[in-house]
Amino acid sequence: MSVEVKHLTKKFGRFVALDDVSLKVESGELVALLGPSGSGKTTLLRTIAGLEFPDPGNAQVLFYGQDVTMIPASQRQAGFAFQHYALFRHLTVFENIAFGLRVRPAGTRPSEAGIRQRVEKLLQLIQLEPLAGRYPAQLSGGQRQRVALARALAVEPKVLLLDEPFGALDAKVRKDLRRWLRNLHDEIHITTLFVTHDQEEALEVSDRVAILRAGKIEQIGTPEQIYDHPASPFVYDFLGNVNLFHGRVHEGSVMIGDTTFITAQSIAATESKAVAFVRPHDIRITREPAPPRTFPARVIRSNAAGPFAQLELERADGGDRFMAQLSKDEFQRLLPKNGEAVFVELMNVRVFGDDFSI
């Protein structure tokens, strides 16, 4: 069941939540909608669910080619899971999951035995069989979210929509549930869209990621694609830590201070100011200069606690401060001292013109 939206626009008063958004999700795909607060990702999800309606125009929401734009949520058969679960507090876990089946009109409602069977299968799937008789107030956050998912799946929806499903949980629980969600998806192959502001989550779990900003889709692609080839400074910065180096484009390569870098990008051969983006783990530090590839810098401080070593450095010529990330091995070989002068080489530099803003 593919999902497609075309030209969605939605304004709340003067605030533009969605600005001519178009997106196609193939059947069985797991797509993450990633972006900061206010970027429109939740509005997009709710519009697909039928909990919001786009502003009139040529907006369309299509489920498997069928126009469902004006069909309300109760008839769209889109399963929705809320960030704060929205479980029915007065019903047990079993009854919560069975709810969607019980409210079906008499013709399509399964028998009591059928309902029981379906719910029990789902309880197995979410591994919460012993808790079937409990009330939501007696469950942990992670358990509640699993019940919410099972409840959405019980009605066999065509599409599964998850609104920051792990947002309200602790980091460890979030990681475990992330993996669990991916396994679940591999098992039942239901078209899924989920909203998150956590880029690690999006990159780890999904088949494709759509990055939203101020109501527009900045970039959409597989996790590798958008991480390695970000289309804009915003995407680059949003997906991970980044260092910025101010320099110039000169004869087809980038000059930072007196150092020249050749990047994999093709750059116009004009003279202009540029900013180079480099990830902390793409920085090499040596004690021997190797011009023109290296430039001098000074170590401000280092911190070797944790899986990687983090170094804070300062450019010798310009005073730009930046962070480098070294593996434990590299750090052991180098053992830099605070205040020491070293030489820095930048790998995998990506350049954007200076007329951007992040």
Added chain:
Amino acid sequence: MTTAASRLPQMPPPAHPRSTTESPFVRGLLIGVALLFLGLFLFLPLISVFVQAFAKGIGFYLRTLSDPMAWSAIKLTLIAAGISVPLNCVFGVAAAWAIAKFDFRGKNLLLTLIDLPFSISPVISGLIYVLVFGAQGWLGLYENADKPWFPWLANWLNDHDFHIIFAVPGIVLATIFVTFPFVARELIPLMQAQGRTEEEAARVLGASGWQTFWRVTLPNIKWGLLYGVILCNARAMGEFGAVSVVSGHIRGQTNTIPLHVEILYDEYNFTGAFAMASVLAFLALVTLALKLWIERKNAALHAAAE
């Protein structure tokens, strides 16, 4: 990790308006039913009080109100309210202070006792005072017995022709009984929510008990106190059942405004009865308006504090 990039200015995510609601037809139907119900039981009665009061013209209205009997009823009502409201105010503050600032056993029992008048019929509220002070009651029986309790008290009462039941003191007592919870009930949850930290801070700074109360507690509870006093007063002036039992209905002496209304009504002087009633109805409207005003002030205070 420092990066030189700055984040987008955060736009507040809009609150989602309710996306699921009833059809306009159902909505209209429900509003209609609600308004019809309220109209029958609320609006029409309210309007008819004033319409009936002025049915015979303003002249009649004013004459009814300035009738000496009416006037003495008004005076008595004011006296009863004037004594019971301040007394109950002091009680309410004392009880709220004891309950909110301290821990002790029996708090729940105390709270239940304070709620008592709300669950007792007004007639019984008056009855209990007749039982204590009436001629066949404790005081009366022992007054008239051969060996009265407190003979000096019995003699003093007789000498000064001081009666309680079927006289003003009885009315005041009954009024006190039915209205004493109002101030306490307003202040107790309020002071509990405010906690003790401010008062403790004042004590640590060297304030005496009274200073703490006047300078710290009172300003914090002033709106709740005012609200409780308003409710207390409205009920004190309007109490009917309990006062009816203890008053003896002696015209010109032991009639309050509600009792006077009853007398006029029983005499088939409907317009006169409504004229007196309109005074009380007006008081009720003022009470509601003051309540709204206080709530708005309170909400503004809370909004400013957050």
Added chain:
Amino acid sequence: MAAPKNRVLPGFRLTLGYTILYLSLIVLIPLAAVFWKTCTLSWGQFYQVITSPQALAAYRLSFGAALLAAALNAVFGLIVAWVLVRYQFFGKKLVDALVDLPFALPTAVAGITLATLYAPDGWIGQCFAPLGIKISFTRLGVLVALTFIGLPFIVRTVQPILEDFDPEIEEAAASLGANRWQIFWRVILPTLSPALLTGFALAFARALGEYGSVVFISSNIPMKTQIVPLLIMTKLEQFDYAGATALAVVMLVFSFALLLAINVLQWWTNRYNHTGLS
């Protein structure tokens, strides 16, 4: 040896002492008088008074009318609360404020107004007269009066719950395929029922003891339209203190039981909403 209880804040003994003194004088001693007086009756006499045909008829009327009035208020009060919280209409703020009128209006005023309004020649009564339905001076009138005074209870207990109701729960139910009626019946109403029950109990308790608003609209005919408080009043006027007190004891016992039930209900409500884990 236990450490002496040192209270930081002053005035404990003063305020608690004054409170207990006040309560004793105003409440406890008079209440004790009721039970004392009852003891002057023998069991047989007591039993006779409280089970006399007149008393039984009065119980039936008081109890039945109060129950029915509270039920009426439960249904319509719920609708009023729903409409006030969820919809917008002209004059809504005024209506919301006026809901408290039965709390603020003296019972005698309510009594004469309702009696006049629903009399055969009153504004409302004359709509029903051609249908042969008399309201004032009948049991129906008693019902009307008791509905009036109980009106605010349900509305004010249900309103805060409705106002705090999480919209996402309704959206979740909608996304699972439920229509508006199913959402109301299966999701919203169960959440409201503790508040509804509490309001019902409060309205019922108030209606049981109501005097002022009922005596005008009822014809107060013994065995037919006489409520228990009026029966007590009548006995007092006949100086039958013992009889009046016996009936008062019955009412007091029932009131206390109701008060207890309401407290239990409120405790149960809070337990129902209690979250065991964060």
